[in-house]
Amino acid sequence: PVLVVDFGAQYAQLIARRVREARVYSEIVPHSMPVAEMLAKDPAAIILSGGPSSVYEPGAPVLDPSLFDNDVPVFGICYGFQAMAQALGGTVAHTGSREYGRTLLSAQGGTLLRELPDDLPVWMSHGDSVAVAPQGFAVTASTPGAPVAAFEDLTAKRAGVQFHPEVAHTEQGQEMLKRFLYDIAGLEPTWTSSNIIEEQVAAIREQVGDKQVICGLSGGVDSAVAAALVHKAIGDQLTCIFVDHGLLRAGEAEQVEKDYVAATGIRLKVVDAAESFLGHLAGVTDPEQKRKIIGREFIRTFEAAARELDAERHIEFLVQGTLYPDVVESGGGTGTANIKSHHNVGGLPDDLQFALIEPLRTLFKDEVRALGTELGLPDEMVQRHPFPGPGLAIRIIGAVDRERLDLLRAADLIAREELTAAGLDRDVWQFPVVLLADVRSVGVQGDGRTYGHPVVLRPVSSEDAMTADWSRLPYDVIAKISTRITNEVREVNRVVLDVTSKPPGTIEWE
Ligand code: XMP
Secondary structure (H helix, E strand, O other), X not given: OEEEEEOOOOHHHHHHHHHHHOOOOEEEEEOOOOHHHHHHOXXXXXXXXXXXXXXOOOOOOOOOHHHHOOOOOEEXXXXXXXXXXXXXXXXXXXOOOOEEEEEEEEEOOOOOOOOOOOOEEEXXXXXXXXXXXXXXXXXXXXXXXXXXXXXXXOOOOEEEEOOOOOOOOOOOHHHHHHHHHHHHOOOOOOOOHHHHHHHHHHHHHHHHOOOEEEEEEOOOHHHHHHHHHHHHHHHHHEEEEEEEOOOOOOOHHHHHHHHHHHHHOOEEEEEEOHHHHHHHHOOOOOHXXXXXXXXXXXXXXXXXXXXXXXXXXXXXXXXXXXXXHHHHHOOOOOOOOHHHHHHHHOOOOHHHOOEEEOOOOXXXXXXHHHHHHHOOOOHHHHOOOOOOOOHHHHHEOOOOOHHHHHHHHHHHHHHHHHHHHOOOHHHOOEOOEEEOOOOOEEXXXXXXXXXXXXXXXXXXXXXXXXXXXXXXXXHHHHHHHHHXXXXXXXXXXXXXXXXXXXXXXXXXXX
């Protein structure tokens, strides 16, 4: 792999993703990992990420210079660039001044920046800067705040930049990263969906042997792709369980039961538990209470189905759709595997313990989507927006019942249809539609006064759901949705738009 050494800023994951977008496999390692351990991973190259603004900052992580006692290609970015300069005998000037944000780069040839336009916009965020490059390095660019903004030593296969090539504000950043990977480090772009599938299929076969496996499907992308991958590896040794809690959106249960099965040939056990879930939810209005009930009932139902299957054919493995960001964010090392599993079907009793198969553990979401497409899954499933586990229950403000669910489903379907028709699916992170079931307002529909419910449109843009902004959807799209909902959904006589960012609002209303 290409190792991305994380110096503690937000950028390591982004760099790792960019490397993979260049079709080279990457892994994130903490800066505290001893050099010997990094080398034991047989790295194809090492990228030193950004971190504190200065190597002189108190407590700034130190780079072990023995990293450079071997011939692994190294690329230093921002803090990594300074740390690299210092470790190799260059000087970092303790200027105390800062350069932050977009600035123009003046490039002077070299391999990394060859034939790029003059005055190239790049994204900077540093205090001190490299004053003298280490011996053997050619300085290939400068900016007003950084006399040495890029350097390279082609013989040693080492290069570095003061700015952030991984962010979109650095216009040719991806091109530079590719040049380091291909032209300086000599790597090949071989990390492709079909290679990932081939590797995973072999690994799953090896892990499972002739044993039996189960997987819970949620209707979401991750479990769908994980199961399809495992099915490709071991075929009928896999059985999937789909607990239909009756809180999905229009068409979603059918998508799992029909389209997905048709596309994959997977053996599916459907548990229609809507009645029981709605029974337990009856009259409950508190959001956390709803979540608790749904979580508890989900585990109970899944467990019962798993037990039945286990009696029929002894089950040894459980598939989980854990993704790489979950692994990295929970410490990266061993023992983190279970965190997400507790989320999904955690709490399985001791006598029903399975070993985990996590075929997406090394992948980012966009890679999972690409894999899903390669595995032949329907587009609507692969490109689906994130959807909360408790489903529509937390989008009905008030108690949940069948009638209200049907109402919300109809309104939600219209919003989704119109978003898709406008070609805006990819511009929006999520588009919750919320029913204010206990609120009524006066309206006039047809030739009579009505006293109906409002529906809230909550389209948001986001990178990771931690923060979000309300999406500026075109007014005509919103108008169309509003007209259709009030025309087609009896009982709804008002459509409102949520214009709150997160924070202070959350994405969901409950
Ligand atoms: P909030 O509303 O906290 O949501 O801004 C952040 C992201 O998490 C999703 N979400 C949930 N997902 N179970 C889930 O699996 C939940 O209880 C839950 N609550 C919120 C939400 O859809 C958004 O993507």
